[in-house]
Amino acid sequence: MSDTGSADSESSEQDRNAAWFEIMLPNETVLRILKFLDARSLAYASGVNTTWRDLALREKLWHNLCRRSGRITGEFTELECREFAAIHSWKRVYFWIQPAEDLRTFVTEKEFADAAGKVLRDARKRRYWHARGVELFPASVSLLQQYADYLIDRPDLNTWGRANKYYIRAMGMGKGEFERLRQRRKALRQERQRRQQLEEQRQAEEAAGGHAASVVDHAQEQPPVAELAVAEAELREAVDEARRQYICVIYRYVFFMANNYRRIDEADMHFRVLFELLPRNMWVIEQYAEFVSEYLSQHKLADRLYRMVVQLSASGSSLANYALFLWRVRGVFSLAERCFQLAAEVDPDRYYYYVNFMSRRRRASADSLYTKLNTSRLFKMVEERPDDDHRTFSLALAYHQIDKHEPSASAAESLYKKHLELAREKGAFSSRICTLSNLAELVLHWRLDFDTAEQLYAEGLELSGGANETIQMALAGLTLARGNLAEGLPALRSLLESTFMQAARNTHTEGLIMYFIYCPSTEKDAALREVKHALVVRRVRPKLILMFDAHIAFARDHDPENLPWIELLCSVYNCEQTADVLDAWVAWSDIEVPAQPEDKSGTGDDLRRLGLQDFDDE
Numbered sequence: 001m002s003d004t005g006s007a008d009s010e011s012s013e014q015d016r017n018a019a020w021f022e023i024m025l026p027n028e029t030v031l032r033i034l035k036f037l038d039a040r041s042l043a044y045a046s047g048v049n050t051t052w053r054d055l056a057l058r059e060k061l062w063h064n065l066c067r068r069s070g071r072i073t074g075e076f077t078e079l080e081c082r083e084f085a086a087i088h089s090w091k092r093v094y095f096w097i098q099p100a101e102d103l104r105t106f107v108t109e110k111e112f113a114d115a116a117g118k119v120l121r122d123a124r125k126r127r128y129w130h131a132r133g134v135e136l137f138p139a140s141v142s143l144l145q146q147y148a149d150y151l152i153d154r155p156d157l158n159t160w161g162r163a164n165k166y167y168i169r170a171m172g173m174g175k176g177e178f179e180r181l182r183q184r185r186k187a188l189r190q191e192r193q194r195r196q197q198l199e200e201q202r203q204a205e206e207a208a209g210g211h212a213a214s215v216v217d218h219a220q221e222q223p224p225v226a227e228l229a230v231a232e233a234e235l236r237e238a239v240d241e242a243r244r245q246y247i248c249v250i251y252r253y254v255f256f257m258a259n260n261y262r263r264i265d266e267a268d269m270h271f272r273v274l275f276e277l278l279p280r281n282m283w284v285i286e287q288y289a290e291f292v293s294e295y296l297s298q299h300k301l302a303d304r305l306y307r308m309v310v311q312l313s314a315s316g317s318s319l320a321n322y323a324l325f326l327w328r329v330r331g332v333f334s335l336a337e338r339c340f341q342l343a344a345e346v347d348p349d350r351y352y353y354y355v356n357f358m359s360r361r362r363r364a365s366a367d368s369l370y371t372k373l374n375t376s377r378l379f380k381m382v383e384e385r386p387d388d389d390h391r392t393f394s395l396a397l398a399y400h401q402i403d404k405h406e407p408s409a410s411a412a413e414s415l416y417k418k419h420l421e422l423a424r425e426k427g428a429f430s431s432r433i434c435t436l437s438n439l440a441e442l443v444l445h446w447r448l449d450f451d452t453a454e455q456l457y458a459e460g461l462e463l464s465g466g467a468n469e470t471i472q473m474a475l476a477g478l479t480l481a482r483g484n485l486a487e488g489l490p491a492l493r494s495l496l497e498s499t500f501m502q503a504a505r506n507t508h509t510e511g512l513i514m515y516f517i518y519c520p521s522t523e524k525d526a527a528l529r530e531v532k533h534a535l536v537v538r539r540v541r542p543k544l545i546l547m548f549d550a551h552i553a554f555a556r557d558h559d560p561e562n563l564p565w566i567e568l569l570c571s572v573y574n575c576e577q578t579a580d581v582l583d584a585w586v587a588w589s590d591i592e593v594p595a596q597p598e599d600k601s602g603t604g605d606d607l608r609r610l611g612l613q614d615f616d617d618e
Contacts, residue, residue: 030052042062081128141245141246148167151163167252177242185239251287254270254291271287285610297539297596300601316347319339320339333361337361344378366402376398379395395415397412397438469504473510477551481553489518489519509573525587528591533593
């Protein structure tokens with residue numbers, strides 16, 4: 001009895017104290033007290049009563065706590081945290097960011113990169129950590145460029161503006177550091193040569209019997225030639241690293257300008273800078289060939305550049321890219337097939353390009369391709385090293401390219417699942433996202449398994465931080481393939497109108513074809529006009545197969561009149577046939593599109609402009 005009475009009196013005493021706090025202390029005073037508490041104490045304080053709970057959850061308190069704990073250290077982390085808090089709260093920001101052991105001050109850039117690699121679990125955290133890295137190492141060109149790279153993946157024009165500013169800042173810093181180190185190396189080389197001449201002069205005078213006192217005295221005051229040579233070698237490595245970082249920023253900025261802002265002339269101008277920094281470099285020539293073909297429609301120049309690269313450096317990558325160009329743009333199929341074969345021989349990882357071409361162009365049966373793939377070098381390499389995630393993915397992709405063949409689809413599905421396990425063990429988030437997307441496409445269009453595909457797409461979208469144009473478009477298409485046009489069409493229309501999606505040429509064209517299949521009859525003509533502009537004027541084609549089976553199945557039930565033309569339209573996009581096969585379609589032929597200007601590129605002047613006039617590419 002006494003214990004019960006004691007407990008009751010203690011409880012009543014606490015109630016009186018709580019009531020005293022509520023009566024005697026104004027909210028402003030309580031807030032002033034709470035701002036000195038740490039996160040744990042603030043959480044305890046929120047349990048006193050409802051008034052204190054509301055006060056302890058004030059955004060300003062948790063914002064200040066994020067600052068005091070070192071979670072916000074400057075402009076970049078402030079922006080990232082504010083965007084997260086706008087969606088959730090500052091309290092969530094505090095617990096979202098890793099605790100104190102990962103918030104220490106890092107001494108070197110490598111130390112920071114190692115620590116960041118352990119916590120990059122999603123896209124938002126990757127952006128936060130790169131923002132933190134830019135604040136800790138403001139002179140780091142690579143960290144600033146990587147932060148800009150993450151920003152351009154977001155469907156937000158304001159964020160693109162920030163990325164543009166950071167790219168320009170990184171290029172300025174990279175160019176300044178490169179020029180400074182190059183001048184230092186030049187001065188050091190001149191000093192070494194001068195010292196070497198003095199040393200040779202001294203040795204010559206000694207050999208002639210002279211004393212050469214002044215030369216010797218002056219030489220003793222200078223560092224030895226050997227030390228200068230060592231310093232010059234170290235500086236050469238620093239110059240090469242600075243040039244590499246500067247080139248990387250320019251390359252990323254070129255395609256940012258071309259893809260996102262469509263500033264083709266500015267991108268072309270920066271490519272000239274790359275040619276100055278890396279004269280006659282095969283990698284730059286190959287990238288420029290793809291650029292002038294995709295964005296400038298200068299296919300003759302691209303053809304000459306590709307041939308230069310293939311003849312001077314026939315790597316698997318260059319052969320595959322030239323073969324894709326011959327197939328998708330020039331329509332030279334025999335030479336494309338030979339280049340694909342050579343690419344697979346030189347680099348087995350490129351075997352999926354060869355299988356894709358042979359399957360799309362019906363140049364071999366599905367059974368023969370399946371048999372050939374089971375005896376390929378790539379297959380044997382995966383058997384010998386089953387833990388090689390890169391080649392496992394390449395083999396899965398090769399099986400995926402064999403169209404309408406159940407054993408190949410089963411093998412691809414099994415290898416994709418195996419690759420997911422390997423990528424999860426290694427923490428390879430980008431690889432997992434790509435594999436999840438491919439596996440979802442396979443089960444959706446091969447088995448019409450909508451539920452599994454939706455789960456896989458959702459997992460990939462979550463890993464990518466909610467910003468992945470390919471998965472977003474695929475999810476809209478999946479909703480439509482289910483027959484839910486009320487939700488799917490507005491979602492697809494919104495994606496197609498976004499500037500972010502329009503920058504993704506292939507994905508945007510895929511969306512245009514899907515919209516034509518599902519849109520109301522009153523919108524068919526306008527939708528088909530957009531598709532024809534993409535296929536004929538812009539010449540957009542995917543590098544690998546894109547499956548439309550679920551959408552064609554919908555058209556078979558709901559639009560049988562246009563079904564044959566829809567199948568042809570999908571086959572043209574997938575490079576199975578040329579666009580000429582659609583000329584007999586009245587709805588297609590009635591649409592007028594701008595005529596392509598005559599391609600006058602590929603002349604000697606074009607090569608001289610790039611410093612390649614002495615290359616014999618005939």
